[in-house]
Amino acid sequence: MKLRLDDVSVTFQLPGGSHQALSPVSLAVPEGRFISLIGPSGCGKSTLFNVIAGLQPPTTGQVRLDGEDITGAIGRVGYMLQKDLLLPWRTVLDNVVLGMEIQGWPAKESRARARPYLHRYGLGGFEDRFPATLSGGMRQRAALLRTLLIDSDVILLDEPFGALDAQTRARMQEWLLQLWADFGKTVVFVTHDIDEAIFLSDTIHVMATRPGRIIETIDVPLSRPRPASISTTSGFTALKQHCIELLHQDQPLEDAA
Amino acid sequence: MSGQSTSADDFIEVPKPKAQAARPRRPRRLPKEVLWSLPKLILIQAGLFASLVAAWEIAARTRLLDPFFWSQPSAIASMLVVFFSEGTAWLDITTTFRETILGFVLGTSLGAALGLSLWWSRNWARALQPYIICFESIPKLALAPLIILIFGIGLASKVAIAAALTMVVSTITTYSGVRAVDRDGERLFYSLGASRWQVFRKFVIPSCLPWIISILRVNIGLALTGAVVGEFIAAEHGLGRTIFYAGQTYEIALVWVAVIVLASLSIAMYVAVSALEKVLVRGVTHS
CATH class of the missing domain: 3.40.50.300 (P-loop containing nucleotide triphosphate hydrolases)
Known part of the structure; x- marks a missing residue:
C-alpha cells in the first residue's frame, strides 16, 4: 500500500x-x-x-x-487547498517552483524543470505574468502544478x-486526469x-x-x-x-x- | 405644463387629493456642474493667491494689520532673497532634511522590524501589547526635552525624536499586517515542508509589505515634525531653529520665510515618498 x-x-x-x-x-x-x-x-x-x-x-x-x-x-505529501493561494508578488513560474524552492532545490534547476510543464499544461507564455492577470482556471492549474512538482508520490x-464555473470545472477535470496519467501519482x-x-x-x-x-x-x-x-x-x-x-x-x- | 398633466389625467381617471392639486410643481433636473478646464483652474487658483497676498499687503500698509506682528508680503519677499543669498538657508535646509530622513528611516525600519518580530511568538506579542499601547498613548513630543538632555543638541537628538514619533506607528501598523496574514497561506507553506524561517521570509514579510509601505507617507510628515520640534528646544542649525530664533528676536518676516521654506521641504518630501510608494506598491502587489 x-x-x-x-x-x-x-x-x-x-x-x-x-x-x-x-x-x-x-x-x-x-x-x-x-x-x-x-x-x-x-x-x-x-x-x-x-x-x-x-x-x-x-x-x-x-x-x-x-x-x-x-x-x-x-x-511528505503534496497538498492542494481549496483556494489556489498563489502568491501575488511572484510570477507564475516562481509560484510553481515554490514547493521545490522550499525543499531546497537551487532556483535555476527548479525553474528549468518547471518550464516544460508550464508549456505542456496550458500555461506557456504566462511564466512571467503575475497571478492577478490569470483566469480562475489558469490559477488553479498553476496551483496544481506547484503541488505536483514536489517530490512526493x-x-x-x-x-x-x-470555486470554478461548471464549464471550466469540466475542462479542469479532464485536464487533471491527463496529469494523473502523465505523472503516475x-x-x-x-x-x-x-x-x-x-x-x-x-x-x-x-x-x-x-x-x-x-x-x-x-x-x-x-x-x-x-x-x-x-x-x-x-x-x-x-x-x-x-x-x-x-x-x-x-x-x-x-x-x- | 397644465395642458400636459390634464392630457395624461384624461386617460387614467384618478381623483386628485386637493392639497396636492393646489400646489404647482416645478420640474426638477439633476444638478449639473461642468468642471473647469485645467488652465482655467490654475488661473483661478493663482488669482486667489494673488488677491490674498494683495489684501495682506494693503492691510499692513493701511495699518489694519500691525506689520510688527504680522509682517507683510513685500518684506517677506525681500527677506527670502536675503535668506538665500546671505543667510543660512542651505545649511538650515540640509540640517533639517538630514534629521528628518535619518529619523524616518530609523523609526520606520525599527518599528516594522519590531512589528514583524511579534509574528514569531503569539505569547510575546500578548506580553508586549500593553507596553506598545502605553508608548503609543504618550505624546512623544513631551519626551523631547528629555531626549535632548540625553542625546545632546546635535543631530542625534533630532533623529531620536523623529524616530520615536515614527516608530510606534510603524510597529502598530506592521503588527496589524502580521495579524492579517492568511492562515491558509501559512498552512500551504507548512504542507510543503517549510521551516518557520522560510514561512517568515517568503510569506510573512511579503504579506506585510503593503502595510509597511502604507505607513511611509504618514511617517515622513511625523519625522519632519519631530525634527522641527527638536530644533525648537535646542539646536545650532535647522529651519525649526531659525523659526524659533527669529520669533524671539521679533524678525517676523524671517519666521514667515522659514515657514515657507519648511512647507516647501515638507511638500517635496511628501511628493517623493508618494512616488516611492507608488513604485513599491506596483513592485510588490502586481495587481
Whole structure:
C-alpha cells in the first residue's frame, strides 16, 4: 500500500467539552490510484487531509507512507487547498517552483524543470505574468502544478475546482486526469460533488457526519479513458443513485440531532 | 405644463387629493456642474493667491494689520532673497532634511522590524501589547526635552525624536499586517515542508509589505515634525531653529520665510515618498 491510515481519529478539546471531528478511520490507498472522499460539510474530510499532510496531529492512529510512519511529518505529501493561494508578488513560474524552492532545490534547476510543464499544461507564455492577470482556471492549474512538482508520490486535493464555473470545472477535470496519467501519482481527492467523484475516481469513500467517519467504500468499475458523455451511461447513473441514497441517509440523522 | 398633466389625467381617471392639486410643481433636473478646464483652474487658483497676498499687503500698509506682528508680503519677499543669498538657508535646509530622513528611516525600519518580530511568538506579542499601547498613548513630543538632555543638541537628538514619533506607528501598523496574514497561506507553506524561517521570509514579510509601505507617507510628515520640534528646544542649525530664533528676536518676516521654506521641504518630501510608494506598491502587489 502506498498510503495507509490506521484508526486515525481526531478529537478537539473545546471549552464546553470535547468534539470528535473524526472517529477512527482506516484507509488503504494502492500506488497510482485515484480515490475520492465525498460527504456533506462537517464530515471531517478536511480534518483527515490535515492529518495526512502533518498539519493536524491525530488523537489516535498512524499515517503510513510506503510503510514508513509519517504521522505529524510535514512536506511528505503534496497538498492542494481549496483556494489556489498563489502568491501575488511572484510570477507564475516562481509560484510553481515554490514547493521545490522550499525543499531546497537551487532556483535555476527548479525553474528549468518547471518550464516544460508550464508549456505542456496550458500555461506557456504566462511564466512571467503575475497571478492577478490569470483566469480562475489558469490559477488553479498553476496551483496544481506547484503541488505536483514536489517530490512526493501522493497528492491530496481538497475540492480544488469548487470555486470554478461548471464549464471550466469540466475542462479542469479532464485536464487533471491527463496529469494523473502523465505523472503516475497517487491521488486522494475531496469533493462534495458526486458526479465529479465518479468521473475521476477508481474508488470512492462515502463519509458521514457526527462523528466524521467513512460509511461505505465503493469501487468505480468504469473503464478508462472516460469520455465526458460517460455521465449519461447506466453504470454511471446507478453509482450516482447509490451515492445519493448514502448521503441522504445521513441527512435525517443530522436533522434529528 | 397644465395642458400636459390634464392630457395624461384624461386617460387614467384618478381623483386628485386637493392639497396636492393646489400646489404647482416645478420640474426638477439633476444638478449639473461642468468642471473647469485645467488652465482655467490654475488661473483661478493663482488669482486667489494673488488677491490674498494683495489684501495682506494693503492691510499692513493701511495699518489694519500691525506689520510688527504680522509682517507683510513685500518684506517677506525681500527677506527670502536675503535668506538665500546671505543667510543660512542651505545649511538650515540640509540640517533639517538630514534629521528628518535619518529619523524616518530609523523609526520606520525599527518599528516594522519590531512589528514583524511579534509574528514569531503569539505569547510575546500578548506580553508586549500593553507596553506598545502605553508608548503609543504618550505624546512623544513631551519626551523631547528629555531626549535632548540625553542625546545632546546635535543631530542625534533630532533623529531620536523623529524616530520615536515614527516608530510606534510603524510597529502598530506592521503588527496589524502580521495579524492579517492568511492562515491558509501559512498552512500551504507548512504542507510543503517549510521551516518557520522560510514561512517568515517568503510569506510573512511579503504579506506585510503593503502595510509597511502604507505607513511611509504618514511617517515622513511625523519625522519632519519631530525634527522641527527638536530644533525648537535646542539646536545650532535647522529651519525649526531659525523659526524659533527669529520669533524671539521679533524678525517676523524671517519666521514667515522659514515657514515657507519648511512647507516647501515638507511638500517635496511628501511628493517623493508618494512616488516611492507608488513604485513599491506596483513592485510588490502586481495587481
